[in-house]
Amino acid sequence: MRVLGVDPGLTRCGVGVVEGVAGRPLTLLGVGVVRTPVDAELSHRLVAIEQGVEAWLDEHRPELVAVERVFSQHNVRTVMGTAQASAVAMLCAARRGIPVALHTPSEVKASVTGSGRADKAQVGAMVTRLLRLDAPPKPADAADALALAICHIWRAPAQNRLQQAVALHTTKGRTG
């Protein structure tokens, strides 16, 4: 399974592509950051993010895009931009027919470090180890994007089983 992880942001949007299945060694296919100028108009920044995400989708053809679920408990100014950048990433994937999965920051941290409260350094260290890199990807947004992709690959089997169970139950309920 090939997953593009997106850590959304207007100034730095982390992107990382990981391939693998749960229980096997993972492969890093690409990692980077889509940047937009802080002093540019918001609408132009969104266009730049769209172009950046499109280029990553074109190059890596992921089967799924995992995006960080944005919460509003953070800094109020930042969170609006994060929500808007995440909307562009989701839009780019969905209109190509690529499924989008959302994971919360604590799900991602718990997935790769074992603790939902792990700090950036710990996430970076585990991403480095799991992908057998020489050093943590910089900036942190790039490492976070990889952690999102890894989180999805590892959670996917359980989520798929759950969805199948729900679907089966719903069908039974409707026909019974």
Added chain:
Amino acid sequence: MRVLGVDPGLTRCGVGVVEGVAGRPLTLLGVGVVRTPVDAELSHRLVAIEQGVEAWLDEHRPELVAVERVFSQHNVRTVMGTAQASAVAMLCAARRGIPVALHTPSEVKASVTGSGRADKAQVGAMVTRLLRLDAPPKPADAADALALAICHIWRAPAQNRLQQAVALHTTKGRTG
């Protein structure tokens, strides 16, 4: 000047096209709502909003798109969806090279009613009067989209003069 006003929302995204210049009677060219199903996946709702906004841009070819500036003091769950819907509207306009202007709800209310604290009914009543309609456009999101377009048409002359003054000052500062 032909302006498409967008009152962003995931469930109901108000859209309205008004043509005119400050100081002359205004013309309503179209008004409606782009709706997306509440139970659809977020990424699919964003695609539906993109398709809806694109259809309005295709049909009316506005010179400018005026979008409500989203604030975070409102309901936290709603505001994230509003921010994401507004991102899609801004993106659609900007990638066609159409300028985007943001106006706050109180700027819009003050523009059309004289008070930044006017309620929905008052805004609806003034939109009805200014566009010489028989009844207020329904739902309120549609009326709000028209109010945004009117607000922009009326504020544009002052904003343009201000931008020209700033540009002149900046040029002088650089060359002097």
